[in-house]
Amino acid sequence: MNLGKWIGGIIGFMALGPLGALAGIVLGSLFDNISDLSDQTFGKEGQGNGPYGQTGGYDTGRRPYNPYEGQRDSFLFSLLVMASYIIKADGRVMHSEMEFVRQFLRNNFGEIAVQQGETILLRLFDERKRMEMSDPNAFRRTIYDCGRQIAANLSYEERLQMLAFLAQIAKADGHVCPEEIDALKEVAQAMGMTAAEVESLLNLKSDSLEDAYKVLEIDPSATDDEVRAAYRRMALKHHPDKVASLGEDILKAANEKFQRINEAKERIFKARGMK
Secondary structure, eight states, X not given: OBHHHHHHHHHHHHOSHHHHHHHXXXXXXXXXXXXXXXXXXXXXXXXXXXXXXXXXXXXOSOSOOOHHHHHHHHHHHHHHHHHHHHHTTXXXXXXXXXXXXXHHHHHHHOHHHHHHHHHHHHHXXXXXXXXXXXXXXXXXXXXXXXXHHHHHHSOHHHHHHHHHHHHHHHTTTSOOOHHHHHHHHHHHHHTTOXXXXXXXXXXXXXXXXXXXXXXXXXXXXOOHHHHHHHHHHHHHHTOGGGGGGGOHHHHHHHHHHHHHHHHHHHHHHHHHTOX
């Protein structure tokens, strides 16, 4: 899939609105800076690691448009937009956070996508700086509007997986500062999700019993029946099959998330002597 088609798919799926406006800014920036790559592809056959080609990639765009690819592209661009807000929540851009995004793109699309994805983020950082020169809250309002647009275009399960990626990005430097937690909760609210879901996703990799309750979004004082009900609820909304259409790499991440939820449940069951 070439650069123009990738961006074009986003605009087509997301229509106009704030995401379309940001995509237009990014599109101009990308063509200004890497126009020599316009004939190259995201994961051209024989080069990429993604799920759609014979060797795991997008082709050059000669085949008919696939609506699942459009959904995936929209998801990825939306992820980068929201990531740009989370990464700079504490006023800094950490190398570890940027490296997580690079690795995510590299695993799916190959090195060209890493270059282009990083260019998108840098351009979004520039746009935030430009907007905030005249109004310190301008970009924050744009992110909220983008979240509302994402909520209208992506399923709840897709948004939940996006929030999981954003939580991982926030934790990439080994510490989540209060500003990043606040930013995650702002994004979650804009996308129609809750602060409890943010806490759950931030504690997925913890091995403590206390955090296991946070993962299941319940209080330690919950009854055994409430614990079982909470696990069933979590298993239903986090089931990996619900994001399978977004690609193998995202499905793999969803499976890992699901496994962490099961591990949290097992810790609670063991501590309570439940079966």
